[in-house]
Amino acid sequence: MIIWINGAFGSGKTQTAFELQRRLKKSYVYDPEKMGFALRSMIPREIAEDDFQHYPLWREFNYSMLSYLADTYNGVIIVPMTIVDPGYFDEIIGRLRQDGRTVNHFTLIASKDTLHKRLRSRAEGKNSWAAKQIDRCIKGLSDQTFEEHLHTDHISIQNVAETIAEKAGLVIEPDTRGSMKRFIDRLIVKLNHIR
Numbered sequence: 001m002i003i004w005i006n007g008a009f010g011s012g013k014t015q016t017a018f019e020l021q022r023r024l025k026k027s028y029v030y031d032p033e034k035m036g037f038a039l040r041s042m043i044p045r046e047i048a049e050d051d052f053q054h055y056p057l058w059r060e061f062n063y064s065m066l067s068y069l070a071d072t073y074n075g076v077i078i079v080p081m082t083i084v085d086p087g088y089f090d091e092i093i094g095r096l097r098q099d100g101r102t103v104n105h106f107t108l109i110a111s112k113d114t115l116h117k118r119l120r121s122r123a124e125g126k127n128s129w130a131a132k133q134i135d136r137c138i139k140g141l142s143d144q145t146f147e148e149h150l151h152t153d154h155i156s157i158q159n160v161a162e163t164i165a166e167k168a169g170l171v172i173e174p175d176t177r178g179s180m181k182r183f184i185d186r187l188i189v190k191l192n193h194i195r
Contacts, residue, residue, distance in 0.1 A: 002070055002101065003168055004079045004093055007108030008137035009130035010118035012152050012160060013080035016108065018189045019161040023172035026075030032062045033081065053083065059091045066092070070101045076170065082133075084140030104168040107146045108160065112138065114153045122190055157186070 003020065005013045021027045036052030043055075052058050069077050083089050096103050110118070115134050116126065124130050140146070148167065152160055158175050165172045177185065 001168065001170075002066060002077045002079060002096065002103045003164060004081065004103055004105045005108065005164070006081065006083055006105060006141065006146055007152075008110065008115050008134055008141065009082060009124075010115040010122075010134075011108035011110045012118070012157060013082070013108055015157045015186055015189055016160045016164065017078045017080035018185075019157050019175075020076075020078050020164065020172065022185070023161065023175060024076055024078075024165070024170060025173070027078055028069070028073060028075060029078045029080065030066065030069065031081075032058075032079065035061050035065075053085070053088055059088055063092045063095055066096060067099065067101065070096070082137060084137050084146070086143060086145040089145055104164075105146070105148070106164050106167070107141050107149050108152045109141070109149045110152045158182075 005017055007013050017029045021029050033052075036055075036058055039052050039055055039058055040048065049055060066077065066079070083092070093103050093105055112134055116131060119125075119128065119131050141149075150160060150163060155163075162172065175182075
């Protein structure tokens, strides 16, 4: 099974993915951005795209890699990745589903103010690339292609993870960490994903 967690930058995708991984006995967080960063480093600046998702190779690679993992890994694959183009969604998620693989897709929704606040907490101001994508993401993700929407403004990461698990038919371990351990775990995820 693949769980794809979509949403604007700052919606909580990565934190939710690692919360799920902590609480699912057999799971793996797959990061499609890594291939994007690799492509970006190998393409001459003169022909580079501003968004690595525009490269057909990025979409093909992630489809192929997720196909491979779904066929060989005996666990849940968790994918935190923003996709707002319905065509790109179909090239990866739609194609995986057409091949008979189970892909549960969830879009985390938050207000513009919440997204900006969360981005600031990870040192990304209003002029950062992620902040400049907020309007595009909010508009694109409102399309019915990207349902099921989960509103995250006023619920904790634990609750978002529990909701996704329930909707996907998964049983996750209870969260027995104290508030300090939760804070440290989230801080580690945040620091590991500063771009």
